[in-house]
Amino acid sequence: MPDSLQAKIRRRIRTSQRVLVATHVRPDGDAIGSLLGLGLALRQAGKSVQMLSSDGVPASYRHLPGSQDVIQRPEGDFDLTIVLDCSDPDRAGKNFNSYNPPDLNVDHHVTNLLFARLNLVDTTAVATAEILADNLAHWDLPMTPDVAAALLTGIITDTLGFRTSNMTPKALRWAANLMETGADLPDLYQRSLVVRSFEAMRFWAAGLARLEREGPIVWTTLSMADRQGTGYPGRDDADLINELSAITDAAVAIVFVEQPNGNVKVSWRAQPGIDVSAIALKFGGGGHPSAAGAEVEGSLDDVRQRILLETRQIVHEEITV
Numbered sequence: 001m002p003d004s005l006q007a008k009i010r011r012r013i014r015t016s017q018r019v020l021v022a023t024h025v026r027p028d029g030d031a032i033g034s035l036l037g038l039g040l041a042l043r044q045a046g047k048s049v050q051m052l053s054s055d056g057v058p059a060s061y062r063h064l065p066g067s068q069d070v071i072q073r074p075e076g077d078f079d080l081t082i083v084l085d086c087s088d089p090d091r092a093g094k095n096f097n098s099y100n101p102p103d104l105n106v107d108h109h110v111t112n113l114l115f116a117r118l119n120l121v122d123t124t125a126v127a128t129a130e131i132l133a134d135n136l137a138h139w140d141l142p143m144t145p146d147v148a149a150a151l152l153t154g155i156i157t158d159t160l161g162f163r164t165s166n167m168t169p170k171a172l173r174w175a176a177n178l179m180e181t182g183a184d185l186p187d188l189y190q191r192s193l194v195v196r197s198f199e200a201m202r203f204w205a206a207g208l209a210r211l212e213r214e215g216p217i218v219w220t221t222l223s224m225a226d227r228q229g230t231g232y233p234g235r236d237d238a239d240l241i242n243e244l245s246a247i248t249d250a251a252v253a254i255v256f257v258e259q260p261n262g263n264v265k266v267s268w269r270a271q272p273g274i275d276v277s278a279i280a281l282k283f284g285g286g287g288h289p290s291a292a293g294a295e296v297e298g299s300l301d302d303v304r305q306r307i308l309l310e311t312r313q314i315v316h317e318e319i320t321v
Contacts, residue, residue, distance in 0.1 A: 005118065005120065006135075006138055008118055009104060009118055009120065009135075009139060010138060010139050010140065012080055012103060012104065012118065013042070013045075013080065013139050013140070013141070014140065015079075016047065016079045016080035017047060017048060017079060018047075018048045018076065018077065018078045018079050018080070019042050019047050019048065019049045019050070019078060019079075019080045019081075019082065020049075020050050020052060020074050020078040020080070020081045020082070020099060021035055021038055021039045021042070021049060021050070021051050021052065021082045021084065022035075022051075022052040022053070022054075022074075022081070022082070022083050022084070022086075022092045022093075022096045022099075022102075023035040023052070023053055023083070023084045023085050023086065023092070024085055024086045024091040024092060024093070025054050025055050025091060025092070025093045026055055026234070026235050026236045026265070027053050027055060027057070027058065027061075028058075028157060028158070029060075029061060029153050029154055029156065029157025029158065029192050030085050030127045030128050030129055030154040030155075030157055030158040031053070031084065031085045031128075031154075032053065032057055032058070032061040032064065032067070032070075032150075032153070032154075033061070033064070033127075033129045033150045033151055033152070033153035033154030033155075033157070034084040034085050034106070034127075034128040034129045034132055034150075034151070034154050035051050035052075035053060035070065035084055035150075036051065036064055036065070036066045036067060036070070036146075036147075036150035037129060037132050037133075037136075037147050037148075037150035037151040037154065038082065038084065038106075038132050038136075038141075039051040039066060039069075040065065040066045040144065040146050040147050040150065041136055041141040041142055041143070041144070041147045042141065044141070044142045044144060044147070045140065045141050045142065050071055050074050050075070050076075050078075051066070051069060051070045051071065052070070052071055052072070052073075052074050052092075052095065052096060053070050053071075053072065054072055054073075054092070054093030054094065054095045054096065055072070055093070055235065056070065056072055057070050058234060058236075059197060059233075060191060060192055060195065061153065061192070063191055064146075064149060064150055064153060065146040065149065065150070066146065066150070072095065073095050074095065074096070074099070078099070080103050080104070081099045081102040081103050081104070082102060082103065082104045082105075082106065083096070083102045083104070083105050083106070083107075083116065084106050084107070084128055084132075085106075085107055085108075085109075085128040086105070086107060087107060087109040087111045087112045087113065087286035087287070088111075088112075088113045088115060088286060089101065089102070089113075089115045091286075100115075101115055101116055101117060102115075102116045102117070103116060103117050103118060104116055104117070104118045104119075104120065105118070105119045105120065105121070106120045106121075106128055106131055106132065107119075107120075107121050107128055107131075108121065108122055108123055108124075108125040108126070108127060108128050108130070108131060109121075109123070109277075109286055109287055109288060110123045110277060110287075110288060110289065111277050111280070111281050111285075111286030111287060111292075112286070120135070122134075124168075125171075126155060126158055126159050126164065126166055126167060126168060126171045127154045127155045127157075127158035127159065127171075128154060128158075129150070129151040129152075129153070129154025129155050129158070130151075130154070130155055130170075130171055130174055132151055132154075133151045133155075133174050133177075133178065134174075143181055144181070144182075145181055145182025145183065147181075148178040148179075148181035148182055148183040149178075149182070149183040149184070149188060151174075151178055151183075152175060152178040152179070152183040152185060152188055153188050153192055155171055155174060155175060155178075156175075156185070156188055156189055156192055156193065157192050157193065159171065160193070160242055161189060161193050162175070164290070164291075165272045165290055166288070166290075196238070197232075199230055199231040199232045199233070200232055200234075200238040202230035202231070202232070203222065203226060203227065203230045203232035203237075203238050203240070204238060204240050204243070205230075206222060206226040206229070206230060207220040207221070207222050207226070207237065207240050207255065208220065208240075211244070213247075213250070214308075214312075215315075216249065216250060216251035216252065216315055217250070217251065217252045217253075217254070217308070217311060217312065217315060218244055218247050218250045218252075218253050218254070219244075219253065219254040219255065219256065219304070219308065220240070220244070220254075220255055220256070221255075221256040221257075221258070221300055221304060222237055222240075222255065222256070222257045222258065223258045223300060224258045224259075224260065227258075235257070235259060235260070235265065236257065236265065237255045237257050237265075237267060240255055241253060241254075241255045241267040241268075241269050242269065244269065245269035245270075250271075251270065251271050251274055251315055252268060252269070252270045252271075252274060252276060252311055252315055253268070253269045253270075254266065254267065254268050254307065254308075254311065255267045256300055256303060256304050256307070258300050259295065262297070263295050263296060263297050263298070264295070264296050264297075264298060264299075264300055264303040264304075265293065265294075265295050266280075266283070266285070266293060266294050266295070266296055266303065266307055267292075267293045268280065268287075268291065268292045268293065268311070269290065269291055270289070270290045270291070271290070272290060274289070274290070274314065274315060275289040275314070276289065276290065276291070276292045276311070276314070277289050277292040278314065279292070279307070279310050279311055279314055280292035280293060280294045282310060283296045283306075283307070283310075284296070
């Protein structure tokens with residue numbers, strides 16, 4: 001990071017008193033881990049902090065200290081607004097819209113639009129939580145056991161347990177450092193990546209029952225009826241996409257999840273060498289070359305046809321090259 005940017009961020013944090021920290025809709029482990037990690041560190045430094053997740057905290061992260069303080073709608077005025085793990089401002093949700101543009105944007109996605117007054121975007125980081133771990137000390141913020149647990153959760157989940165293709169020695173060293181600070185890696189791993197609710201497993205079953213394959217592409221759909229029938233409370237795919245990415249010889253896996261607003265959430269996972277973030281960007285989404293997402297207007301059938309058409313073209317071009 002340029003020294004000038006580091007100094008500006010440190011100064012903004014030091015001179016602020018009322019801070020709003022927000023993350024993206026349908027939050028994952030990096031979103032919640034980063035939100036809690038930075039939010040708790042700011043509170044330890046004496047700031048008045050509101051931690052915003054428009055969709056709340058998924059059940060698999062409610063064991064983290066501070067999760068009960070996450071709100072879905074901010075109240076009052078702030079002299080510092082921070083967005084975490086969002087590649088574009090809309091990802092923070094409608095409850096954050098009145099605070100755009102934010103003062104600080106911290107993220108690791110290659111599709112980030114650099115939409116804040118200050119943008120700290122490191123695409124070499126495996127998670128936004130890693131960027132925060134790198135910088136808390138520079139910003140004069142403490143690394144407590146609770147902060148360490150939140151940040152380690154972000155690193156664990158965004159690397160699927162240290163096994164994504166962008167994994168680095170630096171991230172592993174941070175995992176060790178956070179453990180030494182007091183984070184319980186085996187427990188966090190178990191709660192974040194292994195344990196699933198009965199309803200989530202039933203939701204998986206609905207998706208697996210209609211799994212399809214066309215050459216190197218595999219996909220499935222999850223409807224609102226599936227969600228209601230299984231009792232799954234979230235608006236995501238319960239991480240089913242990560243299971244589909246393990247299918248032998250599948251270059252790209254896709255899950256289509258019908259949303260209550262009439263849109264469809266699309267998640268891609270790809271093997272190294274295929275850039276699905278380019279497809280996501282075409283549909284107003286973003287992410288990484290091997291893991292991306294978008295929310296697309298239209299019915300399940302319509303969106304599936306459009307997305308598969310674009311994905312076939314990208315896969316064909318990449319494999320041909």
